[in-house]
Amino acid sequence: MTFRIDSPARLAEAHASCQAAFARQKSRFLVCAGTGCVAMGAMRVLSEFKRLIAERGLQVDVDLLFEGQEAEVGVAYSGCHGLCEKGPLVRYEPQGVFYTGIKVEDVPEILAASLDHGTVVDRLLYKNVDGSRSLTEHEIPFYSGQQRIVLRRCGLIAPEDIREFVAFDGYQSLGRVLQEYTPMQVIDTVQTSGLRGRGGGGFPTWKKWQYCRSAEGSEKYIVCNCDEGDPGAFMDCSVLEGDPHAVLEGMAIAAYAIGARRGYMYVRAEYPLALSRLHKALHLARQWGLLGENIMGSGFSFDVEIFQGAGAFVCGEETALLASLEGGRGWPRERPPYPAEQGLWGKPTVLNNVKTFAMVPAIIMRGADWFASTGTVNSPGTAVFSLTGKIKNCGLIEVPMGITLREIVYDIGGGIPDNKRFKAVQTGGPSGGCLPEELLDLSVDFDSLRSAGAMMGSGGMVVLDENSCMVDIARYFLEFTVHESCGQCVPCRGGTYQMHHILTAITKGEGLPGDLALLEEMAKAIIAGSICGLGKTAPNPVLTTLRYFRHEYESHIHDKACLALHCKELIAFWIDPELCKACGLCMKACPADAIRGAKSEPCVIIQDQCAKCGLCIALCPPKFKAISKKTGVLKPKTPWTSSRAT
Amino acid sequence: MSTSPETVKADLLEVFSKFKGQREELIPILQAVQERFGFLPESAMSALARFTSVAESRVYGAATFYTQFYFARRGKHTIKVCCGTACHVRGAAPLLEAFERELGIERGGTSNDFEYSLERVACVGSCALAPVVVVDEKVYAHMKAKQVKDCLADYKGKSRSNQ
Numbered sequence: 004m005t006f007r008i009d010s011p012a013r014l015a016e017a018h019a020s021c022q023a024a025f026a027r028q029k030s031r032f033l034v035c036a037g038t039g040c041v042a043m044g045a046m047r048v049l050s051e052f053k054r055l056i057a058e059r060g061l062q063v064d065v066d067l068l069f070e071g072q073e074a075e076v077g078v079a080y081s082g083c084h085g086l087c088e089k090g091p092l093v094r095y096e097p098q099g100v101f102y103t104g105i106k107v108e109d110v111p112e113i114l115a116a117s118l119d120h121g122t123v124v125d126r127l128l129y130k131n132v133d134g135s136r137s138l139t140e141h142e143i144p145f146y147s148g149q150q151r152i153v154l155r156r157c158g159l160i161a162p163e164d165i166r167e168f169v170a171f172d173g174y175q176s177l178g179r180v181l182q183e184y185t186p187m188q189v190i191d192t193v194q195t196s197g198l199r200g201r202g203g204g205g206f207p208t209w210k211k212w213q214y215c216r217s218a219e220g221s222e223k224y225i226v227c228n229c230d231e232g233d234p235g236a237f238m239d240c241s242v243l244e245g246d247p248h249a250v251l252e253g254m255a256i257a258a259y260a261i262g263a264r265r266g267y268m269y270v271r272a273e274y275p276l277a278l279s280r281l282h283k284a285l286h287l288a289r290q291w292g293l294l295g296e297n298i299m300g301s302g303f304s305f306d307v308e309i310f311q312g313a314g315a316f317v318c319g320e321e322t323a324l325l326a327s328l329e330g331g332r333g334w335p336r337e338r339p340p341y342p343a344e345q346g347l348w349g350k351p352t353v354l355n356n357v358k359t360f361a362m363v364p365a366i367i368m369r370g371a372d373w374f375a376s377t378g379t380v381n382s383p384g385t386a387v388f389s390l391t392g393k394i395k396n397c398g399l400i401e402v403p404m405g406i407t408l409r410e411i412v413y414d415i416g417g418g419i420p421d422n423k424r425f426k427a428v429q430t431g432g433p434s435g436g437c438l439p440e441e442l443l444d445l446s447v448d449f450d451s452l453r454s455a456g457a458m459m460g461s462g463g464m465v466v467l468d469e470n471s472c473m474v475d476i477a478r479y480f481l482e483f484t485v486h487e488s489c490g491q492c493v494p495c496r497g498g499t500y501q502m503h504h505i506l507t508a509i510t511k512g513e514g515l516p517g518d519l520a521l522l523e524e525m526a527k528a529i530i531a532g533s534i535c536g537l538g539k540t541a542p543n544p545v546l547t548t549l550r551y552f553r554h555e556y557e558s559h560i561h562d563k564a565c566l567a568l569h570c571k572e573l574i575a576f577w578i579d580p581e582l583c584k585a586c587g588l589c590m591k592a593c594p595a596d597a598i599r600g601a602k603s604e605p606c607v608i609i610q611d612q613c614a615k616c617g618l619c620i621a622l623c624p625p626k627f628k629a630i631s632k633k634t635g636v637l638k639p640k641t642p643w644t645s646s647r648a649t
Numbered sequence: 650m651s652t653s654p655e656t657v658k659a660d661l662l663e664v665f666s667k668f669k670g671q672r673e674e675l676i677p678i679l680q681a682v683q684e685r686f687g688f689l690p691e692s693a694m695s696a697l698a699r700f701t702s703v704a705e706s707r708v709y710g711a712a713t714f715y716t717q718f719y720f721a722r723r724g725k726h727t728i729k730v731c732c733g734t735a736c737h738v739r740g741a742a743p744l745l746e747a748f749e750r751e752l753g754i755e756r757g758g759t760s761n762d763f764e765y766s767l768e769r770v771a772c773v774g775s776c777a778l779a780p781v782v783v784v785d786e787k788v789y790a791h792m793k794a795k796q797v798k799d800c801l802a803d804y805k806g807k808s809r810s811n812q
Contacts, residue, residue, distance in 0.1 A: 042781070087778070233772070235734030273773060311676075313715035315716065330673040330676060331710070392739070392776075397779075463734065479734070594750055614746075616746060617794065621793060621794065
């Protein structure tokens with residue numbers, strides 16, 4: 004069933020028809036097919052659902068719904084539900100029963116309970132800390148603190164099926180804009196909403212649009228930045244996978260506002276699933292007449308092209324992205340002129356992040372005042388984070404701005420696993436910083452995070468526990484920037500290299516007393532001497548860790564100790580002779596052949612040979628727990644001596 | 650796959666036929682060439698320069714700038730060890746070392762029998778499953794160093810299509 008939408012009336016017709024069709028489906032299984040769940044086998048679960056439902060002779064064809072037939076049950080896959088930690092996830096509608104950790108073997112039981120007995124499979128529901136089970140998402144603490152605007156349809160619709168998107172009010176905002184708004188009214192609405200760019204910078208979206216609209220020239224472009232390069236972040240990926248049409252709709256509205264006819268989506272090459280869903284969505288949007296010439300008979304024409312990136316983090320910077328789109332190296336250039344004045348091929352261009360575009364239709368739909376009333380006064384709306392690292396509930400979250408880090412880490416994230424102690428939360432990826440326990444009550448918004456030395460960034464939030472070494476984290480991010488610096492500005496190219504060199508030396512126990520002052524001096528020079536955001540923010544991970552975790556640097560340098568027991572050169576593995584039961588598991592597996600022992604004689608690690616791979620700790624049976632790590636003065640130095648060795 | 654100059658030439662013409670030869674197509678063409686050969690053969694670079702009317706140095710400039718492109722034959726199976734932040738804090742580094750040790754090659758390298766290429770990648774977007782290893786298209790979640798041997802055993806001697 005396809006519609007050719009050539010007028011607002013046709014859109015209303017399609018909307019009603021799609022809604023009516025899906026209402027004929029009495030129940031439905033939605034299998035989460037985000038990257039995480041797919042990796043855990045969601046597609047096999049989906050085919051098992053399809054196979055068993057077909058075996059029952061039930062019709063699940065959505066096309067037949069449009070012909071007026073009723074269906075007992077439907078099955079589809081959706082975008083990310085958020086709680087990736089517990090995947091694959093399955094949602095049973097209309098009740099919204101939320102099943103976690105579903106394997107192929109569980110499918111018959113779920114089907115029997117849902118379709119034959121009208122019950123639920125208790126053991127597959129989300130298990131709370133107190134042992135009780137939650138029936139729906141709303142009862143799970145992970146979801147109750149969240150507010151979904153960007154992710155409003157993620158997990159609720161089949162992302163590639165434009166009919167569902169339309170049934171869920173998709174393209175209604177575009178229709179309304181084309182019919183009722185002048186381009187200036189669109190910009191005014193976005194201004195009233197207070198929307199700020201979700202790529203991390205937080206620049207007021209309306210201003211960018213306004214500059215571009217008033218820039219000279221008739222040819223203008225819209226570019227969607229989907230080059231989500233931050234390691235440890237997958238928000239944009241999830242939005243593209245879960246609700247690609249929302250982004251296209253937002254881009255079309257922006258294009259109308261600034262007077263553009265062409266748009267580009269620059270998508271990271273590492274996201275094959277997002278790319279394929281986006282291509283399909285684009286094809287359908289064109290087929291339905293929602294992109295292309297004379298959209299809905301309004302005289303406004305707009306089309307989008309998808310460009311696949313080739314793997315360069317710096318291309319997330321706007322001028323580098325444009326250079327890459329033009330076919331060259333992704334080299335940033337100095338601003339001004341800003342892309343809003345001179346962007347793609349020298350023409351005025353608006354570049355926004357995926358989430359910014361996805362928010363626009365919601366603002367049009369529900370009103371600028373509604374949007375402005377959520378979040379904080381200066382940072383209205385919500386923020387999408389990928390919450391990862393040492394946290395119980397890893398996943399994709401959307402929270403109102405102004406929430407505290409504590410609420411995110413403990414209420415939504417469920418705290419730190421394995422009874423470990425919280426150490427820091429890292430936001431903003433390689434441009435951001437690490438915030439310590441004292442700042443857990445900090446409000447999460449553009450300005451507070453920046454004043455604490457971190458930044459909002461695109462939305463990566465990595466939680467670190469007592470076993471994360473902060474010097475190593477700083478070294479890790481610098482290693483990343485050294486690799487990703489484009490090389491144009493000497494302070495960035497050479498400076499990050501030197502900083503990384505010093506940090507590596509510190510983690511190896513070769514740090515010198517003057518190193519910290521030197522690091523700070525170099526950080527200042529890099530910030531002052533780089534033209535783009537990559538260089539200007541590259542020292543942030545070092546500066547924030549120096550600010551909040553200086554004692555860790557000092558213990559590395561002065562005591563040659565890594566208190567987090569992480570840095571290889573500063574730790575040693577040690578077998579407690581009292582606890583070792585001489586089972587020999589570690590000895591047999593040691594790849595460096597560094598463990599000696601004999602029958603009924605405790606194993607001993609020859610320190611000089613130990614590669615510190617940690618395999619022995621992993622293999623030592625938990626009931627013995629004989630192997631541990633030591634650092635500083637406790638580090639064992641004695642070589643292997645045994646009565647039997649000689 | 651044969652990469653003699655003649656077959657490369659014929660294959661290149663086929664790849665080029667899908668493009669107009671405009672400058673902004675440079676990266677998509679490089680991607681298409683790599684898709685075809687598994688890497689960028691030397692002879693393709695000059696042909697590409699002529700086709701897009703871009704100086705060969707600039708073609709190389711772009712191709713070497715992006716991490717996606719390779720200039721040498723790759724292994725049958727590509728092992729990508731994710732070293733994104735989430736994977737890093739959950740122990741990606743020892744995992745990568747375990748693969749290096751097991752395969753006897755360094756990150757970025759290809760084994761002598763062209764069975765495996767080992768890569769360190771920045772983030773595959775499956776952070777909840779950290780640490781993550783992707784072999785060809787298969788994702789290994791919550792990977793541990795002690796599972797490296799078993800993981801490799803899944804692929805030994807098998808062609809990609811069998812997976």
